[in-house]
Each structure stands twice: as C-alpha cells, then as structure tokens.
Amino acid sequence: MLNHHLEVKQEAVQRRRYCFLNTGLLIFLFAAVLLSFWVGYYPLSPSQVVTAFLSRFGYEGEILPQAVTIFWNIRLPRILSAVFIGASLSAAGAAYQGMFRNPLVSPDILGVSSGASLGAAFAILMGASNWLIQLAAFAGGTAAVAASYLISRRSVHSITLSLVLTGSMIMALCNAGVTMIKYVADPNDVLQQITFWLMGSLTKTDTRSFLWSLIPMSAGLVIIFLLRWRINLLTLDEEEAKSLGINIRLYRLILIAASTLLSAASVCLGGLIGWVGLMIPHMARALVGADYGRLIPASAMLGAAYLVLMDDLARSLLSMELPLGVVTSIMGAPFFVSLIIQKKE
Incomplete structure (x- = not known):
C-alpha cells in the first residue's frame, strides 16, 4: 500500500514537471518568434509588429506601408517556415531514432534528403519555376524512401x-546523380542556383510556398503525434513486441510514411538543413526523458524554436546573409562529436 502511494505521488510530480517544461518550451518558442520580427536589414519595432498585424483586420491607425509589406510578405512566411521545418525535422528524427533503436539516426537515413536534392537539381537544370522545383524535390524525396522500403x-x-x-545505397546513388547534374550544369547560372539550394536557406520563402508545404508537414505531425505512444513499443525487440500483439510492420510503415512527409516537405521548402533531426531529440530527451509520448511534443517545440534562432543568426551574423544549412552544420558538428565521445565512454 505504501509503495503504491509513493508511485502515485512520484507520477504526480513527474506530470507537474512535464507540464512546467512544456509551458517553458512554449514561452521559449513564442519569445523566439517575436524576436525574429526585429532581426534583419529592416528591423520592426514591437509597435510596428502589432500594428502591421492588426492592419490585415481593419486597423487604420498610423503605420508605415513598408512595415506591413515586410511583416506579411517576408518575415511572417519565413518565420513560420522555420517553425514548421524545425518541428518537422525534430519530430521525424525522434521517430526514426525510436524505430531504429539508434540514437545516431537522422531523418535522411532512408535517402529522403538526397532524393529531394536530386529532384530539385534536375528541375533547376531544366529551368523550372520555384513551384515546380519544390514539387520535384518533394517527389524525389518520397520516391527515394519508397525505393528504400520496397527494396x-x-x-x-x-x-x-x-x-x-x-x-x-539510395543515398549514394542520388548523390551521384546530383554530382552529375552539377557537372553538366552551366557554371555561370544553373550551377550557382543548384549550389545555393543545396546549402539550405529560407531567403526565397513566400506565403505560397509555405502554404503548399504546410499540408504534408501538418499531416505528418498529426500522425506522429497520435502514434507517439506506439513508438515506445517499436523500441522493443521485434519478437517481444509481437508477443504483445503489436503489428510492428504496420506501425513502422505508417511512421516511416509520416516521417517522409515531414522530411520531404521540409527539404523542398528550405533546402538541405542538416543536424536538426539528429541533435534536437537528444536535447529534448535530456529534458523529458525517453518516453516518446512526451519526447515527440518536446522535440517539436524545441526544434521549432532552435531553427527560428538559427535563422536569426544566419540573417544577422554578417553583413551578408549566411545559408541556414551552413549555420546549423556549424552548430551541429561539435554536438555530434560530443555525442560520439559520450557513447564511447
């Protein structure tokens, strides 16, 4: 009786701690989003942000037209893109780490990033518009994961x-295809576009491209959120999970499909942005533990805030804007080295 009472009390403490951490992560994300409106070549003051937002709902007070244009057409789509890309890559990375029972797994383990890169590079070579480049990247990433699973x-x-x-194998094949396309591309124009896309950036993000990618990202996040408790079962040995009556193959297929939607949509919207899906789940795991019911929401919120801040650094660190993928790689590589050393010890 005493042990049961202690267990109930301990569970209540853990729930309060989890609610406190979730509240803190939401506040952190909200603060990062607000800060991002003030970062850039044309900083917006808090009052300009508020009045620009209210202008869409009939506010007719004193406001600069430039502030309205920058808020709705440039800053807001870019910040929301960073939020959803960060959340998508982090949730997909956490799901993959659970499915493969490997803490060093990232969302591109099945070739989604390489496939998306091949599709985008081919579309750029053919002179396609930005919308078709996004579509080709999404199709390439999805096809690469489908080929990996079927083989x-x-x-x-x-x-x-x-x-x-x-x-x-699929990753190596797609990377070879990208190299071949870069080799035959016009070095004065097409090659520069391909290289810039592969470095990852949110510079060309607009409302249309964000809304197009929002559909698969929202679908993937909802699926992983609803099935987050099942990921705990996928961390068990296959025989042990089957003895509990769990259809391992079905849940694995659904989670791979959802993670592919998240990764492919993220890559087609922002290009190659590495390390987020590998690094953020470990940070979230240190905060909320290894239970995927709590890890998935924490990873999504922490990843969203992290990528928003990384995009702020990319925009403000130097006089010229840095590629976002380069900034995340610089931050992620030391973390990966420390992770390897920690695992060895």
Whole structure:
C-alpha cells in the first residue's frame, strides 16, 4: 500500500514537471518568434509588429506601408517556415531514432534528403519555376524512401538492418546523380542556383510556398503525434513486441510514411538543413526523458524554436546573409562529436 502511494505521488510530480517544461518550451518558442520580427536589414519595432498585424483586420491607425509589406510578405512566411521545418525535422528524427533503436539516426537515413536534392537539381537544370522545383524535390524525396522500403522488403536480413543498408545505397546513388547534374550544369547560372539550394536557406520563402508545404508537414505531425505512444513499443525487440500483439510492420510503415512527409516537405521548402533531426531529440530527451509520448511534443517545440534562432543568426551574423544549412552544420558538428565521445565512454 505504501509503495503504491509513493508511485502515485512520484507520477504526480513527474506530470507537474512535464507540464512546467512544456509551458517553458512554449514561452521559449513564442519569445523566439517575436524576436525574429526585429532581426534583419529592416528591423520592426514591437509597435510596428502589432500594428502591421492588426492592419490585415481593419486597423487604420498610423503605420508605415513598408512595415506591413515586410511583416506579411517576408518575415511572417519565413518565420513560420522555420517553425514548421524545425518541428518537422525534430519530430521525424525522434521517430526514426525510436524505430531504429539508434540514437545516431537522422531523418535522411532512408535517402529522403538526397532524393529531394536530386529532384530539385534536375528541375533547376531544366529551368523550372520555384513551384515546380519544390514539387520535384518533394517527389524525389518520397520516391527515394519508397525505393528504400520496397527494396528492403526483398532482403533476407532483419527489416531494420535492411532499411539502413538500402537507404545508404539510395543515398549514394542520388548523390551521384546530383554530382552529375552539377557537372553538366552551366557554371555561370544553373550551377550557382543548384549550389545555393543545396546549402539550405529560407531567403526565397513566400506565403505560397509555405502554404503548399504546410499540408504534408501538418499531416505528418498529426500522425506522429497520435502514434507517439506506439513508438515506445517499436523500441522493443521485434519478437517481444509481437508477443504483445503489436503489428510492428504496420506501425513502422505508417511512421516511416509520416516521417517522409515531414522530411520531404521540409527539404523542398528550405533546402538541405542538416543536424536538426539528429541533435534536437537528444536535447529534448535530456529534458523529458525517453518516453516518446512526451519526447515527440518536446522535440517539436524545441526544434521549432532552435531553427527560428538559427535563422536569426544566419540573417544577422554578417553583413551578408549566411545559408541556414551552413549555420546549423556549424552548430551541429561539435554536438555530434560530443555525442560520439559520450557513447564511447
């Protein structure tokens, strides 16, 4: 009786701590979003942000037309893109780490980033518009993951090992295709566009491109959020999970599909932005523990705030804007080294 009372009390303490952490993460995200409106070549003051926002709802007070244009057409789509890309990559990374039972797994393990890069590079080579480049990137990433999954089904090895090996093969093949396209591209125009896209950036993000990518990202986030408790079961051995009556193959397929939607939509919106899906789940795990019911929401909120702040750094660190993918790589590489050393110890 005493032990049961202590367990109930401990569970109540953990719930209060989790609610406190979630509230703190939401406040952190909200503060990062507000700060981002004031960062850039044309900083917006808090009053300008408020009046520009209210202008869309009939406010007719004193306001600069430039502030309204910058708020609605430039800053807001870019900040919301950073929020959803950060949340999507972090949630996908956490789901993959659980499915593959490997803390060093990232969302591009099945070749989604490489496939998206190949699709976008081919579209740029053909002179496609920005909308078609996004569509080609999304199709390329989805096709790469589908090929990895279908090929792995033919393997005699375990499904986890087969997926990792097949994903590595697809990744290498797509990277070779991107290299070939860069080799034949016009170095004065097309090659520069391909290189800039591959570095990752939110410079060309607008309302239309954000809304197009919002649909698959929202669908993927909802699916992973609803199935987040099932990821705990996927961390078990396959035989042990099957003994509990869990359809491992079905849940794995659904989560891979949802993670692919998140990763492919993120890449087609912002290009290659690495390390977020690898690094953020570890930070969230240090805060809320290894329970995926709590880890997925924490990863999404922390990843959203992190990428918003990284985009602020990319816009303000130097007189010229840095590629966002370069900034996240500079921040992520030391973390990866420390993670490897920690695991070894």
